[in-house]
Amino acid sequence: MHRNATRTAVRTLACAAVPMLLAAGCSSGSDGGDKARPTPSAPSSSAPPSPAPVKFTTLPDPCKTLPEKTVEDVVPEAEGGGKNLGSKDADGYGTCLWSGLDGYQYRALTVSLKRFDSDLTLGSGAERAAEYAGQQVAAVGEDKENQKVEEAPLDGVGDQATTISFETERKSGKKTEEYREQRVVAVTGNVVVVVDYEGAGLEEDRTPKADDIRKGAERAAKDAVKAVK
Template sequence: MTVPALLLTGCSGSDDGGDDDKSDGASESSAASPAPVKFKSLPDPCKAIAGKTVKDVVPGVDKETGKKLKTADQDRYNSCLWTGLDDYDYRSLTVSFHRFESESGGASGDKRAREQAAQLQDSVSANGSNKAIKESRLDGVGDKATGISYDTEKKDGKKSEDYREHRIVVLSSNVVLTVDYSAAGFEGAKRPSADTVRKDAEKVAKEALSAVK
């Protein structure tokens, strides 16, 4: 039922209450509106780095275009894998993008991305089989970029091999880019140095991030 304006005026000594109600309503509406995100889509991870880069960091790569890993929603999360064996030198590279939307009345896409980035970093040290873990900052890449180098042992049947690994986690607004780069020397071949693995991973991260638009 509509209340006459004169009655409302007579029941109130001032207009302050009405203004407060309007202000409260606007605040509630604002709180319920999700913050806009910068990135609305993701690039194809298998096309995020050039074929020349792939051949440089994955010698003997079996397929330059990589293998796109299946995910439920390619526009929210996608990933591409390259592997290669050159004589006894083995390399594996995975490039992954994770995009977050803002939640209505909840966390912004940027905040959700920051939380995911932190989890990806922490998961390396949380794995007890990873050794010689060392973190480093990668300046000038995205809003924040962290590199984690570590060694690990992987078993294949009765054999086991020592791998040199490097993960880079890049945060850019509501998108998280992850580069996982792995190197091993089979049959006693020498592994590359941690510094070499780091530099190759950083080259991939910088190139892949430029594909996010």
């Protein structure tokens, strides 16, 4: 009797333990599934890149960049207030031409302005302006008709400037006229100012001195750069 009672008690304990183990196993599996569930990622708050700000967003009227006194001295007998060569994008590009004939002394002066905006793929406005300025300087030497080309840095005009002197010949009917010319290329912020000044003595009149042409071009360039605001 005692042995049978003992066996019955052991069986009862074993059967009672089975549901507890099963319950524990199910509980453990449920907790593990909750921990493995992925957590949604937070949306990105970073803003897309934007182009660098530029110093100048507009350009002045190119025909109003020079004081009347400068025009009178550099281009004697200049006609009117200069000829605006026009541009569909006045805030991006503009050119004005002054020309005059004093006796047989011919002079012509051109002021060109070009403004650059920043671009994520092309660079900042200032970088693009500097690149364009370099192209305008190089263009003088690349023209095979230009002779005795000499260039030098020009201090005190914009952020950086280069002055280039050269000579060329042009036919007028059966005659060939000698021209003295000067180009000044200046960068101020994101704007490039290009001044071209030339002179000739027509009908065998004296050819203007190279130094006079240089001084006239550099004077005009200083005034034009100051007008960019």
